[in-house]
Every structure is written in C-alpha cells, then in structure tokens.
Amino acid sequence: MTTLHTPRLALRPLTPDDLPAVVAYRNDPEVARYQGWPLPATLETVAGLVSATPLGSPGWVQRAVTLREGDLLGDVALNTQGPQAEVGVTLARPAQGQGYAHEALHALVTYAFGDLYLHRLHASIDPRNVRVAALLTRVGFRHEGTSLQSYWHRGEWTDDARYGLLASEWTRGGSGLK
Template sequence: MTTLTTPRLIVRPFREADLPAFTAYRNDPAVARYQGWALPYPAEAAQAMLSGRALGEDGWVQRAVTLPDGTLLGDVALNTHGPQAELGVTLATHAQGRGYAHEALTALIAHAFAVLGLHRLHAGIDPRNEPVTRLLTRLHFRHEGTHIQSYWHRGEWTDEATYALLRSEWTHDPTQDLH
C-alpha cells in the first residue's frame, strides 16, 4: 500500500486503531456540516476504510492523515474514474487551520499526477465551505461552475461548486507552499 510523507505528515492506509478517532470526527456536526455522509456516522462505514484498496483503483479510496507519532488528524480520498479523479479531504476540528489539509492534498495531488498519471482532478464542494474554497484556490484549482440547489442535503437544497486542475496545469514545486 502506498504511503505518502510530507515534512509533518504521513498519509497512509487506515488501521484498526484509527477507527474510534475516525468515527468520532466523522460524527462531529462541525466537521460533517458540508460533507455528504449521513449522521450519525456508523461504525460499519468506518470499518470499510480498512479495505486495502490502492490509490488509483476505481472508486473512492480513503487514506488516513497522521502525525509521525500516529495521531490521526483526518483523511484524504481519491475517487478515480478512468484518467480523472475526484478528491476530498476531511480533518478533525483540532487539526483544522494548521495547514495540514494543504500539505496532505499537495502530496496526494503530486502522487495522482506524477505516479498515477491522472489527467484531471476535481472537487465538488458546498460553496459555503469558505476554508475549502480558499484551500482549493491555493492549490491552483480553478472554479469551473456552481450548480444552484442541485442536491438535497441535511434538510435543504444545496449548491455545489466544482473546482478542477489538469495535470498540465500542475506546476507545483514540492518545496514551496507546503503550509
């Protein structure tokens, strides 16, 4: 299984020991506010994170984002479909605002383009999630459009903004802008 490392983080397959912390932050209403999973987040769904699937396989593949000491901070994911993939990121409340999402996604994007050879990455987000909007912009994703009231989520019609980045646009120097 592929493990990605950055100056501060390890992005690796989930382990059984991660599941209680994973389930806890997935059930945090502040973390789940703009995410698509149902609440409460069931333990069975957390157990599915132990799938052993490789990054780049078709469908969603999640990876734990941890500190070197093993502390779980959150997760990143690729939903690969042919030469493209949707990406996602979720961090526990205590890990937000410290540059961890940027650092983990930078490693994931570099892997997706350089190792997996993907052509395009995209993300669909609730545009009210301003921190993620800023994050994707800092990662050089372009806003491709917003679908107005396009899906029913947590009792209301919700917009979805799409951001994307082509491999030919990815000119990231891995030593710059990690935080």
C-alpha cells in the same frame, strides 16, 4: 500499500484501530456540516474505509492523515474513474488551521499526477465551505462553476461548486507549496 510522506505527515491506509477516532470527527457537527456522509457515523458505517486497495484503483480510496509520530488528524480520498479522479479531505477540528489539509492535499495531488499519470482532478463542495474553497485554490484548483440548488443535503437544497485541475496546469507551476 501506498503511504505518502510529507515533512510533517504520513498518508497511510486506515486501520481498524483508527475507526473510533474517525467516528468521532465525522460526528462533529462542524466537521460534518458540508460533508456527504450519513449521520450519525458509526463503527459499522466507517468500517469500509479500511482497505488495502491501492491509491488510483477505481472508486473511492481513503488514506489516514497522520503526524509522523502517528496521531490521526483526518483523512484524504481519491475517487479514480479512468484518467480522472475526485479528491476529498477531512480533518478533525483540532487539526484544522495548521496547514495539514494543504500539505496532505498537495501530496495527494502530486502523487495523482506524478505516479498515477492522471489527466484531471476535481472536487465538488458546498460553496458555503469557504475554508475548503480557499484550500483548493491555494493548491492550484480553479473554480469551474456552481450548480444552484442541485442536491438535497441534510434537509435543504444545496448548491454544488466544482473545482478542477489539469495535470498540465500542475506541471506549469501549480505544484509548489504555498
């Protein structure tokens, strides 16, 4: 199983022991506001996030974002389909605003382009989630467009902003921590 390391973090497979913390942050209204998972999150609904599936396997593969000392901060995900993948990142509220999401996403992108030889990564977000839009831009993603009122989410029609990053763009200079 792939574990990625950064100066402060380890991105490792989620374990059953992580699930109560995952349920807690996924049920936090501020964390869940722009996310697509059904509410309320329960131990049963998040149990499928525990998997020995290697990063780069087809479909969504989650990794716990932990401090090197082991404290769970959130999770990142890669949804690989052929030579492309969608990325996602979620952090518990106390872990936000400290650069952990940038560090974790940077490590995931580096692995996706370097070890998995993917051609393109993309992310789909609610454009009201300005903090994640800024994060994606800092990592090197570019805004590719927004579909207006394109999906029904938590009782309202919601816009969908798409961001993309090519391996060739990452190689040309998008790979530096900023």
